Amino acid sequence: MNINKALFDKYNLPTPRYTSYPPANYFTESTSNEQNVEAFKTSNNENPQNVSIYIHIPFCAHLCLYCGCNTKITKDKEQIKAYVDTLLKEIDLLRPVIDKNRKISQIHWGGGTPNYLPIEYIIKIMNKFYDNFDFIDSPEIAMECHPAHLTKEYTKELVNVGFNRLSLGVQDFSDKVLETVQREKAKIPIGEMIDYIRSFEGVSVNLDFIYGLPFQDEEKYIQTITKAAELSPDRLAVFSYAHVPWLKKPQKKLEQYGLPSVDKKIRLFQAAYKILTESGYTSIGLDHFAKEDDELTIALKNKKLHRNFQGYSTVKTTGQVYALGVSGISQLESAYLQNTKNIKDYIKSIEEGKFPIEKVYFLNKNEKIIRAIIESIMCNMYLSYSEIAKQFNVSVNDVFEITKVDKNDLKVFEQEGLITINDDGIELTKQGQFFMRNIAAAFDPNMKDNKKSFSKSL
Numbered sequence: 001m002n003i004n005k006a007l008f009d010k011y012n013l014p015t016p017r018y019t020s021y022p023p024a025n026y027f028t029e030s031t032s033n034e035q036n037v038e039a040f041k042t043s044n045n046e047n048p049q050n051v052s053i054y055i056h057i058p059f060c061a062h063l064c065l066y067c068g069c070n071t072k073i074t075k076d077k078e079q080i081k082a083y084v085d086t087l088l089k090e091i092d093l094l095r096p097v098i099d100k101n102r103k104i105s106q107i108h109w110g111g112g113t114p115n116y117l118p119i120e121y122i123i124k125i126m127n128k129f130y131d132n133f134d135f136i137d138s139p140e141i142a143m144e145c146h147p148a149h150l151t152k153e154y155t156k157e158l159v160n161v162g163f164n165r166l167s168l169g170v171q172d173f174s175d176k177v178l179e180t181v182q183r184e185k186a187k188i189p190i191g192e193m194i195d196y197i198r199s200f201e202g203v204s205v206n207l208d209f210i211y212g213l214p215f216q217d218e219e220k221y222i223q224t225i226t227k228a229a230e231l232s233p234d235r236l237a238v239f240s241y242a243h244v245p246w247l248k249k250p251q252k253k254l255e256q257y258g259l260p261s262v263d264k265k266i267r268l269f270q271a272a273y274k275i276l277t278e279s280g281y282t283s284i285g286l287d288h289f290a291k292e293d294d295e296l297t298i299a300l301k302n303k304k305l306h307r308n309f310q311g312y313s314t315v316k317t318t319g320q321v322y323a324l325g326v327s328g329i330s331q332l333e334s335a336y337l338q339n340t341k342n343i344k345d346y347i348k349s350i351e352e353g354k355f356p357i358e359k360v361y362f363l364n365k366n367e368k369i370i371r372a373i374i375e376s377i378m379c380n381m382y383l384s385y386s387e388i389a390k391q392f393n394v395s396v397n398d399v400f401e402i403t404k405v406d407k408n409d410l411k412v413f414e415q416e417g418l419i420t421i422n423d424d425g426i427e428l429t430k431q432g433q434f435f436m437r438n439i440a441a442a443f444d445p446n447m448k449d450n451k452k453s454f455s456k457s458l
């Protein structure tokens with residue numbers, strides 16, 4: 001499948017990534033701790049019933065120049081310890097506001113580099129959850145890991161304490177690319193590490209790659225992705241490099257080497273797409289790939305895929321998300337609550353017994369309807385007006401009025417081969433999958449008078 005270049009030029013506009021609806025730049029200042037506590041309590045009577053936990057670890061040993069994540073480079077063991085102690089206290093704050101009958105279905109550790117923490121800290125936090133919460137049968141316990149800090153002993157401890165999905169940030173197999181972006185090398189070769197992780201029953205491996213970095217040419221990138229497919233991880237993510245030097249200054253340093261043009265980025269992604277789909281992977285959403293028998297692929301086929309800030313998930317594992325740690329965003333049925341990004345403010349707030357929430361957004365019914373529509377398009381590549389109307393107890397006509405969708409825009413998408421229109425909605429075509437953000441934006445009334453800034457698709 002080749003991306004249509006003319007359509008790409010037309011639609012490569014600033015558009016939300018829709019990891020949430022409304023996107024995070026619509027959130028406003030939090031005004032009261034009581035209101036936030038109330039939002040957590042209200043979530044107990046809403047769907048989904050399951051609890052997903054996100055834990056943000058904002059520390060790394062070295063800076064990768066391309067990094068777009070929320071992290072701090074530190075070797076300060078005292079600061080790390082103080083942060084972990086605060087996380088434990090944050091669990092104490094959260095426990096009473098979550099109904100005792102609700103179970104954890106998912107814990108996702110992100111960063112930064114969670115596996116930069118001494119393993120004792122990870123065990124302590126996990127045990128705090130085991131001691132204080134009930135879990136569903138076979139919950140998903142996942143960690144984003146930097147291979148530079150992953151030893152076999154550490155991995156074994158992670159598995160022992162319940163981790164069953166480890167994601168390795170490979171980015172590229174080319175030494176030249178990794179040296180240029182100043183990324184630390186893997187402690188143990190990725191292939192050997194995958195074999196080791198696989199030696200534990202029920203533990204799966206994801207690999208992360210990026211395209212759009214200096215010195216990534218098609219020939220070398222094909223070698224990287226071919227090697228990735230041969231290693232046969234359960235899932236892969238192939239992220240488009242987001243170059244935002246006005247937000248992340250160190251990225252500016254990469255400009256001296258020359259960054260691949262948009263045309264080249266399309267070719268790199270197409271090459272990766274071809275190799276992975278021909279190697280038995282199904283393309284999920286914008287940038288993920290999963291094996292045929294993976295639960296994400298099965299969920300996609302059954303139109304039961306979900307998505308949150310942490311990535312894709314299935315109905316079984318999905319829950320309302322309760323985020324711990326700096327910058328974490330709780331994604332509840334009726335509210336988004338984002339923690340402060342500042343470590344000192346975070347610690348101070350928890351010490352005072354207050355949730356360290358800085359930004360909030362409370363959704364009304366219409367926004368929930370739009371969110372469900374956008375999720376259906378971004379995850380399951382279709383939209384049924386009657387299903388949405390039934391889910392929210394409104395008429396199909398209401399759905400049109402709430403989204404302000406222009407039927408002529410949909411006709412244009414259809415003429416361009418991006419969607420098919422049926423009596424009850426739309427289906428995205430394979431070509432349409434590459435433009436899902438643009439198609440979703442057609443149902444987002446905020447985009448009609450958009451005054452916010454978003455990144456381009458590539």
Ligand SMILES: C[S@@+](CC[C@H](N)C(=O)[O-])C[C@H]1O[C@@H](n2cnc3c(N)ncnc32)[C@H](O)[C@@H]1O
Pocket residue numbers: 066067068069110111112113144145146147168169170171208209210239240241242243
């Ligand atoms: C928190 S990191 C993963 C764990 C660990 N810190 C690491 O780098 O391996 C999450 C992923 O975000 C992706 N990422 C980081 N900066 C990015 C950027 N500027 N554009 C696109 N993807 C990026 C990388 O693929 C990385 O693996």
Ligand code: SF4
Pocket residue numbers: 059060062063064067068069071111112113146169
């Ligand atoms: S290790 Fe990961 S989070 Fe840390 S600087 Fe590198 S890409 Fe960013």
